[in-house]
Amino acid sequence: MSESGINRRDFLKVLGLGGSSLALTGCGNTDIRSGDELIMPNVSPEDFVVPGLSVFYASTCTQCGSACGVMGRVREGRVLKMEGNPQSKISGGKICGLGQAAVQVQYNPDRLTQPMMKVGNGLQPVSWDKAMATLNEKVGPKSGIKGENFAFMTGAMSGHLKVLVQNYLDSLDSKNHFAYEALSPSIGFAANKQVYGVDMPRLHFDKAKLIVSFGSDFLGTGASPVHFAAEYAKFRKAPRGTLVQIEPKMTMTGANADRWIAIIPGTEGIFALGVANQLLKHSEFTNTVPAGIASLVSKYDPETVSQITGVRPELVGHVASLLWEKTPSIVISGASAEGHAHGVQNAVAIQLLNKILGNVGKTIDGQAKSPFPQIAPEAGSFSSLKAMNDAMGGGKLQAVFIHGANPVFTAPSFMGFRDNLRKVPFKVAFVNAADETAQECDLVLPILTAVEEFGSNIAWYQPEGVEITMQQPLMNKLYPDTRSMGDIMLDLVKQRRADEYKNWPDFFSYLKAAVINMKPAVKYTDTDEHFWYDTLSSGVIHIDAPQEQIGDSFAEAALSLPEVQNVQDPKFPFYLVPSERHYFRDGRHANCGWLQESPDPLTTIVWDSWVEIHPKTAASMGIKEGDYLEIASQNGTLKVKAYLFPGIHPDAVSIPLGQGHESLGRFANGVGVNPFTILNPVFEKDTGELAMFGTRVSVKKTSDSEIVVKDEGPVSTQMGRKLVVTLPADVAQLSKEI
Amino acid sequence: MSKSHMLALFTDFDEASNAIRELKASNLEGFNIKDVTLKSPIEHPEIEELLGKRPVYVQFFTLFGAIFGGLGGFTFISSSQATFLLQPKGGKPVIPIPPDMVLTYELFILFGVYITVLGFFIGAKLPMKRHKLYNARVSEDQIGILIKADDTAMPAIKDLMTRHKALEIIGEGSK
Amino acid sequence: MINTFEERDVAVEKRFIHKEKDIREDIAWAQINKDVLKSLERPRMLFWVIFIASLALFMVGVSCEIYQYQTGMGVANLDNPHVWGLYIGTFIFWIGMSHSGTLLSAILHIMHADWRKPIYRFAEAMTTFSLMTAGLFVMVHLGRVWQFYYVVAYPNERWTWPNFQSPLVWDATAIFTYLTSSMIFLYIGMIPDLAICRDNATGFRKSFYTFLSLGWMGTDRQWANFRVTYLTVACFLIPLAVSVHSIVATDFAVSQQPGWHITSFPPYFVAGALYSGCAAIITLFIVLRYVFRFEEYMTMPILEKTAKLTFAIAMVWTYLNLVEYSSTWYGDDMYAKQALIYRATGDFAPYWWMMNFLGSVVPFTLAFKRIRNNIPAMLVISILLNVGMWLERWMIVSPTFANGIYPWTWDHDQWPSLVQWGIVAGSFGWFNMLFMLFCKIFPSVSMYEVKEMVYHRSLVRKGTEDATQINPELAVEGGIAS
Amino acid sequence: MSITNLLNNWSFYRNKRPYRGQYDLNKEYSEYKWAMALDLDICTGCNACTTACYAENNLPVVGKKRFHHGQVMHWIRIERYWDEKMVDFPEQGASFLPMMCQQCEAAPCETVCPVGATSHTNDGLNSQNYHRCIGSRYCSANCPYKVRYFNFWNYPSTAWPAPLPDQLNPDVTVRTKGIMEKCTFCVQRLNEAKSRARTEYRLVRDGEVVPACVQACPTSAITFGNIVDPNSKVAKMWKNQQVDLYKDLQEKDNTVRGYRILEDLRPFPSVMYMERIRDTEA
């Protein structure tokens, strides 16, 4: 960090209590006193550190995969708050609530503070020496473990840690890197690949006059919610764009739509084809759209579509006429359209509209292509979990490492993942807290949290150019017995390839060297050291890479139309919509008090799970709010409180994901239920991904009932008060506004 | 000329007033009607009238207390508001009249009552030591007439009292 | 021979108006002393039962308060929009209770209604003690009761003053004024009686009463000052009492809450106060009459008069209640109307209807002479009326919070917790305990005024007998013909 | 002597807030009047502001049971309303309303506090002084927006199990039981910025300081600034939306979106909301 060779960690160490005491409570010292409190001056702090003034350090938020650039407010050696980093094109200086909660992950009372080892049925604390010795014994060079017997499961990954993980696997001669995300975008990627030839195109919401979203909750849980929210804000400014949302259960994006259409889950593709059919009646499209497509969609007249999708027939024509009137538009598909056995087909049918309307190139184009493929993001998929599960079940694996994923919690119960995991002789988890997976492991190693750690990240959705967001410690490590994941990986790699890595004593130096290597790509002219410090202080490396080309012809859209899926199942009459809560996602951050207490935007429920059911359905079944319902699928039953929610299709019920932890910490344990457990083994045909929305359930009312804890009062309307006033868009004159 | 006290007790209130009436008319040497004190278990405005004007000053205390409470109260409240600019209230001036009037009213009554009572204590000479000729029967059902007079006039007064069926006559020496 | 105007008026009145005998005129004064002083020594067993029960109840309240003090207001189960609960309701109830003492001692004193004389002393004690109880509720209600002195206007090293605009400061001032004034009034009025106690007591009690009676001798000078003072303080107390409860009403009326922001609240509160106070007097009248064997003084005609007074006030209250509802209804303010409908139909509807029934329908029983003269019935009715009046206060406070202006925050889980109920119950224990102690230590019937009453009655009788001997100077037209 | 003071300055003491010209750049102690403009059309209801507020202002996490009892402490809450005319489905989405202390110019809470714990600052904020508060809760009773939150429990002892207290912001007091609290517009930030500006002989620049909620808001739906400065964005927006701070009844065109909530109660709030727009033809 400075000439004297003190690096950042050491600097943070000396930055103890400086000058001012911590004002923790207003009820502590309430008198004027003399000589009761101590002030400890710094021995030798940095010049810019003034006690009582905050310093902001740039870093990256790793709470989800969007890799927003953030700043941490640091005072007296403690990180207090996360803010958006204005230099980051992804966050644009903004931050979501999940990102704010990074500090609660850091100071979480249930963090693991020392290595644990399985003794009998429980985990016992051990020293790092012991832990590393065990690791060495089981997977070290002398253990004789072979590549095919070893697997490394991670979450979505990018940056230089990914490189290290990859190198470690290479050194073991193993190909078993399983990047698993419970809520992965892979079905969408597959569809995009078919339609545009790329995994993820760049979406210009701000340029669109109309967004038609088939179940994409881009404001809440999409690829990059903070970035999309900013784009959405521009989209809503003059000339104001119109948002149409078509989905079975209202998401946060749906709540902001000008027109929200409830649809039977899985039939979104049919609706899109119906719209296409109507659009193709305009003669302008006869030249641009191949006749084959027109004939394909011609059987989807509004009546048929209405029958299949449960949407009123006139709405098909209505959406089509909106698309016709408001150009350019953008049509996107989301989780609830893609999470079906024919998910890719649904998504392709939806993306077909973009092609017909000629949106490609206007509101949809390619992302910048990263010049560094080795650190490019791995978004994760369900199929890797399946592959690993199969390998474990087959008894092939001798040792597994798990980092950044909690498969015991998120794997559906039909997989029997927990049992299969137990078959593996040696399991290691690298975690912040002893979660469900860690409980099953033989060795649990406490690693640093994101705000204590160096690192680099690249998001799989890049709004402008390629942005490598840098992660740097915002404070000294809180617990002495936790270690950097990078350092551990480096040590592991050195076990086998000591020579190649001997120049780098720790991950910090490795990362620094690696980043400096990128200098040419950024066209930075100053010295390496300056480049490194500039990178750290701005928090981002911005590379103006050329855009990927995306296909705009219909040839790429190898259209295979979705079959009609709307079959009634008398035993399981309801569709289950496992909804993704925007601050919970797959539930890995459920142990943050702030997130538990942050009301769900639509139901305003806190600290719980619930099942959303349409008031009409509820009335016909005699269900009142707070009644416990038994939601049963082929694979299990959940007992959840009912919440009457008008924004859901009457044939669907919805349970939010992320709750129902058994072992994560005091704020999450025993709160709510985990709908992952009752998912049916329905898989997407093209990709083999789990079809999250393909589960059918039955609903049974029980005699139990409990009050639903929510922020909302007994009424959900404004009761005639002028609180939120709605103005028709044609009256408003947004262009005259500032 | 030495003066001494005498207490005459009556059961019949009419006789007692007659006795005083006669005493007043008697013009005895060494005796003044002002030196007669009536002691009674209940109040007797009509007999008090006989004894001549014995002015009561309580009402002046009341007047002073009420005026002081009202004016002083308002001054106190408004000037403390004026010195305490730390707390301007949105929508209201620093010195709002209606709320201050409420408090002024309360303080007007508060001081009115307090100073009236103070006046009572001063006027009734309370607390005081009981006169040595005080008799507990006065607090029960008898009326007592305490007379201070020259020793020379004493026998005549005693005689007068006896005539009016005084139940008992207690002189200073008799105890 | 009738010599004064007053005697003449009494004679006239006696002749033309038939009156029940409030009290026996021939009762010996020594007997009065004896009867009343006996109450300081040997009450009936029931006294101790009530006292011990009250003490126990009070201890319940104290333990609840200790728990609340240490844990926080949350144990009362109040919530964020619903920040006031039974504490404030019961606070108004006790403030209201205090008004009847003033009614009997001050208003009726000025009106020369001498039937008040045997019962005003305990009513005044009731005033004092219910004010003390109300004061406790202010403390219990505060989140940081240990900082209560911030409300007091005194020069301090922080250079701060309370906010004189706040109705709560008016409250504090008014209650302080009322409490001290009524205590002074009670004490001043008791001095002659304390002298009697002094003259009849022995030992420790003698020195106690000697100290308190300040050397009262009943001299003409003392009596003259006493008369003026008593009358003056009575005159002050009447507007004071009215102002105190109007100020309590302004706590609500000056706020913006629907259901509170009502112009008629001050008179409504005052009427309610007098109402519950009169009902409480009936209850305590019956209890004291039995416990201390005061049948001779607390006679049935007095009870009947109190009952009639209660009935009259009940009708005033009912009227004002209806005025409140109808003005809300016709005012057509959305918020207020919604709040009113909520009261009648929402979560609090049973209590609201019960309040209206107990407050407006039950008092009609007092119209019947047979009921008025039936002591057990009167006991039950008076207690029912007070339950109704307590409910009224609760219905003013709680439903507004549960259904105010802002719909998002309506009604969470506002049912009062056991701690709240415990403290409310404890307040009844505290009041009863103090009251019973007072009656045991001080003469609860004013001896000297009963003597006056008897004296005047005997004068009246004499006056009627001697009606022909009227002083010709006093004769007027329509007077007593010679 | 203060009687002379009273007589000399009587007219000053009788000035009633808000009065026109109360805030003026040329006057000595009122160069600032902090105000907000909140565009309901681009507020997505994501709760980022709420969480930011928890982080900045040391708000306790109360837990399920206490949340159920309505003892939650969120200084800014997102309300979600359904359309009153909704038939089967909320076809026009939901209405989200972020509600925080409106910093009323004629605040109903201020006048009723017995100890003056809440009063007006020169910057037009409605200050809440925790150490003066005795917990009578009258302010909350009188607040039409119900944005005041009372500490029913001793949260410092329960809400932050170690090491969570290390996260607490040392610029903000942690409130003990029995105290009322509310949104402060992040006054600790404002004070710091004002101090910095005064050292540099200038006024706080527009956008130099914003509360935590504004800083977090992903859609930038909230604009914050000094409304006295006619060049600040928020002042321009108020002017553009024809909302006048000193009026309780705005005369404005029906195409204009600005309004203040419950203005008819005359609290003169400092937060202007801009109406939600819905494309009725969609």
Add this chain to the structure above:
Amino acid sequence: MIHRLLAVLSFVFLCVGTASAEPLKWGGPIGSQTSDGYNALGPVVKQPIEFPHYRHARDMGISCLYCHTGARRGYVSVIPRIDKCIGCHQNIESVRNKPRIKKLFEYWEKKEPIPWKKVNDLPDYVRFNHERHVQRFYFRQNRPIREVCGYCHGDVANMTVDRRVKSLSMGWCISCHQKDHRENDVSMKTSHGPYECWQCHK
């Protein structure tokens, strides 16, 4: 007679009491603010090193701001960091063997902070801004620094170990904030300190 005297006395008492009541006097009676008045001398605090302020500030004439660097730029005035002490003292050989200096070097060699005790300790909920006061009176009004600091801290330059000399009560703060001070050394315009709760209470 005694009662008449009592009457007169109580009247006089009430009048005098009213006249001397605090609200009627701007500033209030001296001594009414704390038990021992504004000039409340705090207790003697024993420090780990008996730091001679008089030597540095009076004898050597070092400005307060030289060591307490935060006072001009932040809320906290800052106890100097140890390397600041060492920076000078490693070059002053003459005092190197004095016991206090030895102690200082012991801390330095161990790289340990010196556990000073807080002398002017305000309650935790009060935010006192050194910057504003120093900027206003030292930089803008050009008063001598020892005088400016001395408003609150007294004549530290004549002390060895610092000792609290003022009551630091809220009333004492306000008593100064209510006074009109000249805005800078050239203009005669005056203004008083801000008084509003949030200025100091956090």
